[in-house]
Amino acid sequence: MAKAKGAIVVDTVKCKGCELCMVACPTKVIEMAREVNAKGFHYSQMGNPEACIGCTNCAMVCPDSCITVYKVKA
Amino acid sequence: MDIKEIVKEENLVYKKSMVLTDKEMHYCPGCTHGVVHKLIAEVIDEMGIQEKTIGVAPVGCAVFAYDYLHIDWQEAAHGRAPAVATGVKRLLPDKMVFSYQGDGDLAAIGTAETIHACNRGENIVMVFINNGIYGMTGGQMAPTTLKGMKASTCPFGREPQQDGNPLKITELLAQLPGTSYVTRHSCHTAAAVRKTKKALRKAFENQQQKKGTSLVEVVSTCSSGWKMTPAKANDWMVENMFPFYPLGDLKDE
Amino acid sequence: MKELKLMKGNEAIAEAAIRCGTDGYFGYPITPQSEIMETLMAQQPWNTTGMVVLQAESEVASINMVYGGAGCGKKVMTSSSSPGVSLMQEGLSYMAGCELPCVVVNVVRGGPGLGTIQPAQSDYFQSVKGGGHGDYKLITLAPASVQEMADFVELAFELAFKYRNPALILSDGVIGQMMEKVELQPQQPRMTEEELIEKYGSWATTGKTADRERNIITSVELASEEMEAFNYKLQAKYKAVEENEVRYENYMCDDAEYLLVAYGSSARICQKSVEIAREKGIKAGLLRPITLFPFPTKPIQDIAKHVKGILSVEMSAGQMVEDVKLAVNGSVSVEHFGRFGGIIPSPDEVVKALESNFIEG
Numbered sequence: 272m273a274k275a276k277g278a279i280v281v282d283t284v285k286c287k288g289c290e291l292c293m294v295a296c297p298t299k300v301i302e303m304a305r306e307v308n309a310k311g312f313h314y315s316q317m318g319n320p321e322a323c324i325g326c327t328n329c330a331m332v333c334p335d336s337c338i339t340v341y342k343v344k345a
Numbered sequence: 346m347d348i349k350e351i352v353k354e355e356n357l358v359y360k361k362s363m364v365l366t367d368k369e370m371h372y373c374p375g376c377t378h379g380v381v382h383k384l385i386a387e388v389i390d391e392m393g394i395q396e397k398t399i400g401v402a403p404v405g406c407a408v409f410a411y412d413y414l415h416i417d418w419q420e421a422a423h424g425r426a427p428a429v430a431t432g433v434k435r436l437l438p439d440k441m442v443f444s445y446q447g448d449g450d451l452a453a454i455g456t457a458e459t460i461h462a463c464n465r466g467e468n469i470v471m472v473f474i475n476n477g478i479y480g481m482t483g484g485q486m487a488p489t490t491l492k493g494m495k496a497s498t499c500p501f502g503r504e505p506q507q508d509g510n511p512l513k514i515t516e517l518l519a520q521l522p523g524t525s526y527v528t529r530h531s532c533h534t535a536a537a538v539r540k541t542k543k544a545l546r547k548a549f550e551n552q553q554q555k556k557g558t559s560l561v562e563v564v565s566t567c568s569s570g571w572k573m574t575p576a577k578a579n580d581w582m583v584e585n586m587f588p589f590y591p592l593g594d595l596k597d598e
Numbered sequence: 599m600k601e602l603k604l605m606k607g608n609e610a611i612a613e614a615a616i617r618c619g620t621d622g623y624f625g626y627p628i629t630p631q632s633e634i635m636e637t638l639m640a641q642q643p644w645n646t647t648g649m650v651v652l653q654a655e656s657e658v659a660s661i662n663m664v665y666g667g668a669g670c671g672k673k674v675m676t677s678s679s680s681p682g683v684s685l686m687q688e689g690l691s692y693m694a695g696c697e698l699p700c701v702v703v704n705v706v707r708g709g710p711g712l713g714t715i716q717p718a719q720s721d722y723f724q725s726v727k728g729g730g731h732g733d734y735k736l737i738t739l740a741p742a743s744v745q746e747m748a749d750f751v752e753l754a755f756e757l758a759f760k761y762r763n764p765a766l767i768l769s770d771g772v773i774g775q776m777m778e779k780v781e782l783q784p785q786q787p788r789m790t791e792e793e794l795i796e797k798y799g800s801w802a803t804t805g806k807t808a809d810r811e812r813n814i815i816t817s818v819e820l821a822s823e824e825m826e827a828f829n830y831k832l833q834a835k836y837k838a839v840e841e842n843e844v845r846y847e848n849y850m851c852d853d854a855e856y857l858l859v860a861y862g863s864s865a866r867i868c869q870k871s872v873e874i875a876r877e878k879g880i881k882a883g884l885l886r887p888i889t890l891f892p893f894p895t896k897p898i899q900d901i902a903k904h905v906k907g908i909l910s911v912e913m914s915a916g917q918m919v920e921d922v923k924l925a926v927n928g929s930v931s932v933e934h935f936g937r938f939g940g941i942i943p944s945p946d947e948v949v950k951a952l953e954s955n956f957i958e959g
Binding site: 277280287290312317326328329330331332334335339342 | 346348350351352353356357358359360361362365369370372373374375376377378379380383532534535538539568574575576579
Binding site: 395396397398399401402408409411415416417418419420421422425428429430431432433434435436437440457458460461 | 621622624650652654655656658659660662663664665666667668669670672674688689692696803804805806807808812813814815816817818
């Protein structure tokens with residue numbers, strides 16, 4: 272079965288570390304970075320990039336429009 | 346597959362709308378305002394109405410809404426957005442006009458302006474953010490604060506005998522002949538966000554079709570005011586807000 | 599074509615508004631000025647010039663509808679009477695803070711509170727000192743005839759747009775209800791969208807086109823330095839208004855030994871008082887401020903040099919008298935005479951007041 276393969280790019284400068292993307296991700300791709308950005312927030316990042324299916328759920332719920340989503344048919 | 350193989354322009358499926366400005370939003374982490382701003386920007390973008398749209402910002406957390414969308418804006422006095430939007434739309438009937446208001450703005454100080462704009466059937470979109478608390482001023486009781494819900498001016502929980510009852514203004518507005526579309530949504534999951542976007546799109550399309558007032562309520566969280574993490578606030582909203590403010594269309598004519 | 603008509607002051611306002619190409623009127627009924635909206639509604643200008651007329655749910659709503667329309671660069675106005683104008687103060691403060699032009703007509707009635715529906719001039723302070731919160735002024739015109747009611751609509755719009763500030767026509771129940779002959783101006787066309795964008799496109803919210811930045815109408819500024827700078831800008835504007843826009847009328851002031859200062863319907867009364875006084879051998883003159891802000895400070899100063907006393911005559915407990923005193927700065931004695939609560943003073947009463955204050959004893 273052809274499975275979609277995805278990736279996200281997070282604007283780590285703007286991210287406020289609310290974690291809503293992490294909750295919204297159906298395949299548990301997202302984790303919060305141990306490092307903080309200039310505002311002091313643990314920004315989100317792909318912790319498990321292999322699992323990303325490019326569903327855009329994370330981007331949909333992101334209040335700060337920090338997430339860009341890419342998707343290819345694997 | 347390598348990430349670099351995926352992150353390419355031709356594979357792009359979602360990016361920030363060009364109608365959103367690059368200004369960093371002043372909202373707290375996880376604030377629903379940011380999501381709704383984004384959705385309005387996307388709807389304006391997709392409908393190709395950026396040059397025609399005039400927003401009316403409220404007083405409250407969204408007082409600076411005008412910083413975030415690349416459109417013309419007017420910032421109204423507290424509660425007066427529906428009257429200001431009426432003035433704009435009556436004078437420029439071919440433009441797309443929307444007000445963006447919180448619960449204090451729409452359902453407390455601006456109740457008269459809200460009801461009468463809806464009752465006249467002003468051909469505008471009203472976006473109503475209901476999080477049951479005054480975020481901007483530090484978490485005071487809102488007209489929509491639930492019974493028993495704590496706020497800084499009802500620190501032991503809202504007690505109807507002392508504080509009055511939570512106001513279901515959306516149900517009230519749905520009864521008015523001037524409203525054509527009255528609906529309640531939320532943004533706590535990706536699916537809910539997509540539904541809210543559809544509702545907003547429909548509201549703007551109604552305006553194009555001169556159908557009268559469309560009101561989209563978004564039951565929202567205020568993690569700072571509610572003193573919870575954004576994720577917990579979503580759970581709390583599902584458990585406590587949705588039973589009193591049930592989601593769905595109240596009117597669609 | 600100009601037209602001669604016999605009409606009430608309130609009706610003249612409405613007629614003049616249509617004829618000068620006003621884009622919109624928003625109002626709420628209140629005595630003694632309801633004829634303004636009634637006349638507009640009867641004329642149905644939306645069928646002729648395209649002017650919008652809407653009865654709002656309150657004065658709070660009407661001034662904010664005016665705000666919305668003014669923010670789009672449109673020529674919009676409202677009218678009310680004292681209690682209603684009090685409700686508009688919030689909106690007027692915001693409009694001054696956003697530098698929005700508009701015309702407001704106040705057909706004053708006696709207060710405080712619900713007061714009376716009879717004429718008064720007791721809203722002077724509210725009109726010329728700001729009225730709402732913050733440091734701002736309204737350009738204030740005081741008509742003394744039905745003709746001026748008509749003429750000042752266009753003048754008020756001119757000044758409002760010239761300085762991007764609300765302009766107030768401060769009338770009263772006498773002028774509003776009185777019938778006089780009035781010459782109405784020929785119909786002017788309303789401004790087209792293209793003309794409007796050409797003139798006001800730098801600030802009006804007409805829709806953000808690709809060729810310009812967003813236009814934002816707002817009065818909020820959290821950075822104190824910015825807010826102070828903006829206040830300096832406003833004050834400079836008001837100074838320019840004071841330097842350029844003072845309007846007044848002198849009546850028999852050249853050889854006057856005593857000066858009456860009165861505006862609006864009081865000025866009409868005082869004109870008669872001057873004649874009665876002169877018949878009695880008292881050389882009285884009258885200065886009628888036409889603009890109350892800017893106040894005719896300099897003309898009063900000039901006359902003060904050759905008079906023995908100045909009587910400020912108002913249908914109030916004494917409001918304009920403060921500005922007359924500020925103008926002469928102690929160089930000559932200034933007294934107040936007024937009837938209020940809806941009482942109109944007689945010309946004889948004014949002469950008596952002049953005599954008792956300055957001549958007898």
